[in-house]
Amino acid sequence: MKNLLRLLVILIVVSFAFNSYSVDTVVVTGKDSPNDKGEAIDIKWNLDTSLKTSATKVFVFRKVQGEAEYKQVKELDITAEYFNDKNELKNNTPYMYYLEFRSATGEVVYKTNEYGPFVAFPQWVNTDKIPTFIFSLVAMIIILIFIRVAKSGRKLYVRPLPGVQAIEDAVGRATEMGKPMIYCPGISVISDIATLASISILSRVSEIVAEFGSRLVVPNYDPIVYSVTDEVVKGAYVKVGRPDAYKADDVYFLTQRQFAYASGVSGLMAREKPAANFFLGWFMAESLILAEAGSMTGAIQIAGTDSISQIPFFIVACDYTLIGEELYAAATLMGEDTRLLGGLKGQDYVKLIAMILLIVLFVLKLFGVSGIDSILVGGN
């Protein structure tokens, strides 16, 4: 259906503005360039080979129909066979064109007849972008639906993740051995989704820590994130009913400089000899230093980040790594942040639609349906 509609529109436009009549060795055709704010005319011409050798430049001349004087609007290389005339061109006014082919020395080799009138007019909607418009609406509606559903408190299914089990085992092992744990919430700001996910996991981890009375050290990079992690860990102790056991100086603001943070945490690991390290959140190049310092102390290391360039280092240096969106999924399983849950489920179903679209189009292409190879992104 969509293709028929699009063909119809193009036919009307072409028939209305497409009028070249005189016979000439070089035929110049022109039409309003589609899907734009107007003020542009597409000029096309075909070159016979003799012209290509003798001339080196093409000069385009234009005038409003009825005026006397032609004006040169463009100078092009001989290889060009198309020109989109956009400079100071008004809508709904007829223009006449002719071309001059000049040789290297500048003398005119060939001058075409006058062609036109060609008229430019604006379009309100770019028809090539209709598929994008439909998909954008669908994606936005799905995301909004799930944000609302999650906010209403309904339980939404998220598949079990081996990463969540790995985190809980690591906390258990450190508690058994009576050694401390170090939890780095990443080096990004509070509004970053990775930081929010990390804090949601921290709330669950600190609940287990509060219950079993083991020790959790949380060095922070961002002062605002520090104030939130402090709140979360203290809240866990209160929830478990042991508000006095909370040691305020285990959760602190270290520094806001990338390498100083990395060496600060490495020093902390060397001193405290933790049994488990958690690197959950947004990291940059300093992830390498943290993971290496941690592996030297023999601790179990669980990492999780959506910073794609750091994932390879975490995978080879840590025992388990949550890759990209797995960090968000683990956060929804471990914490109660409905915003994360709504976001995750909404994005999941948009991803499902993308997968279905890919499969359907591929199957249609196998059956040889025509027009498939430009259905999503328009004719260009």
Place this chain on the structure above:
Amino acid sequence: MFFKKTVPFIFTLSVGIFSFFYYFMPHAFMQELWDKASQWAIIIGGGAMFVGVISMVRAYYKRATNKSDPNRYFAMLTIICFIAMTVIGLISGIKPGSLFNDIFVGIMIPCEATMFSLLAFYIASAAFRSFRLKSFSAGLLLFSAIILMLAQIPTGENISPAIPWLKGWILDYPNVAAQRAILIGIAIGSVATALKIILGIDKSIYAGVGGK
């Protein structure tokens, strides 16, 4: 309440909806409005940079005047360098050949370039001491990494032409499939984030105001 929350929300929502439809509607009416709005945005963007400058100067000024901070004099040095560089730049201009440009070449380039070259040392020590073949995934990763590394140096080509060919194949086929899926995932994530900000569902952008 109206000025604090509602007015900014009206700004974001109106510019958000307008720029969303500008994508689909090339009409001259939308184009002129867009030109005006984007010219203003570039000027405001120029102003936004000064927010970063002030927060840095405040932080270092606080450290410079805090008697107990061991790095007091270093913080003063930062403030002095900041003022000196600004004054020199405003006087001598920023064209190549000016003192401003010499300071950039003489101090900023070596400091920043060397700061990041430290990573070569960290990756070397991490390669020896912490990159372990603990799981099948890590094994597959290291195998693919070693193929890549060998293919990047002439030694790889000398060992066998299969290595550069395999590198090309890995990059053009498995890597495209994996990175394309990641690209689609990130695209959906950024649509969700932009949507939440424009519709005012996510207000954390406005967190951390008031001189903290």
Place this chain on the structure above:
Amino acid sequence: MSNKNKWLDYLLNIDRKVVYVIIFLSVALPFFLNPVVDIQPTKWVSAVYDEMEEAARTNKPIIIGFDYDPSTLAELDPMAKALLRHAFSRNIKVLGLNFIPNGTSLAATTMDDVAKEFGKEYGKDYVFFPYLPQYDLVLINFGDNFRKSYTQEFRGQPLENIPMLSNLQNYDDFHMVIDLSGTKLPTAYIMYGVTRYHFKFVTGCTAVSATEYFPYLQSGQMIGLITGMKGAAEYEGLVKANLNLPTGDGMRGMASQTWGHLVIIIFIVIGNILYYVRRRMSMEIK
């Protein structure tokens, strides 16, 4: 038994500084040996070279985005110089753009230095635009007319006084756009430029972010990619082979690159062997 154990423990927990010295020597020594290293150009670097030759043939100018700062200078500056030498030697006019504030002086100096080598004149053969924030809006408006965002060029003259710009308006007047960056800028060029205006786009990137651009190569949104210092060396090799221009720092660093890589590969292999030998021995003791 025990001294082998002690030896393994020493090696596995070797001091970082020993490793630092080894990697430093493996990078510094090859500079004294200056072995000649020939590099086979890969598919996507040759594509950039061919596209530049095409630009020379249709003698349309090109745009180069210098979006790198000192932190990624070592990989991207040799690339910029190799591309500029190729362009100037083929009399292609170059327009320089910049959206990374820390890289502005770097780009201006690099363009002037290479232009001096070829006797090219600022304003006639090459021009450099100033830094502007909000790159997404500037990239969108560049497709309509760049005069909407830029009123002056880098040295402060209004655009009307620049002879090179008289006939130019937007992306269509340029043969191709090359963006050199280690940041997200190339993706922004594709999102805000190629998707709307469909021009030929090439990226010169740091090796760190190379893998994320291959989907764009496969989909045709990008027509060429130069990756890191090796990409720069490959391009210098191509330019030297065809136009006999001198090679730059890309090729110069390849010998150290070779030793550096071999050292890292050996570290990974030995590190794992020692780790597993140590683990099997501690299993036997238990």
Place this chain on the structure above:
Amino acid sequence: MSHDPWVWVAAFFTIAIFSYLWKENPLYRFAEHVLVGISVGYLVCINWFNVLLPKLVEPIMNNGEYILIIPGILAALMLFRFSQKIGWISFWPLAFLIGFSGYAIPTVIETNMLTQIQATVNIPLTGGWFEIASGLLIIVGTLACLVYFYFSYPHKGVVGKTAQFGSMLLMISFGASFGFTVMARISLLIGRVLFLLRDWLGVVS
């Protein structure tokens, strides 16, 4: 040995930053603090000469575009972020800037989703069996990796196998970026060593 004083200054700062490898020391702290001060001063000047002067000050002074005073005021409002009482006034210009992400929604969907899906579907399954297999690998591989990042259905049975295949492709891709990152890091060191040996000491050509 170079005679240019600026090369000596650059060599001093290069060694000062390298000294961090030994341990954090006053020389390194000196270089780091100088860098922070100078780079912020650098930002101010670049922004003044390239943005505010040509886009705001000169249009108002020379050609009298007084309408630009409004964005000028909005830009100044950003600085009120630090005041206790009316910090919220800085939300207005921020809100205006953030609004432009409305354009990003359709652009991201077309550039990073629809064009990618279209390109995957358009893969030509022609030529020898190896080209066809490689082409199919991208199509099936993209789906497998998407399934790996899908959280609304348990990874059991066929879906589990597909996700496992997807995670293998992810590991190969991460290995590739790991190999590239090693090259990138070494190149940065090569750049500095080349500066020390050639531009400063001149012991290398």
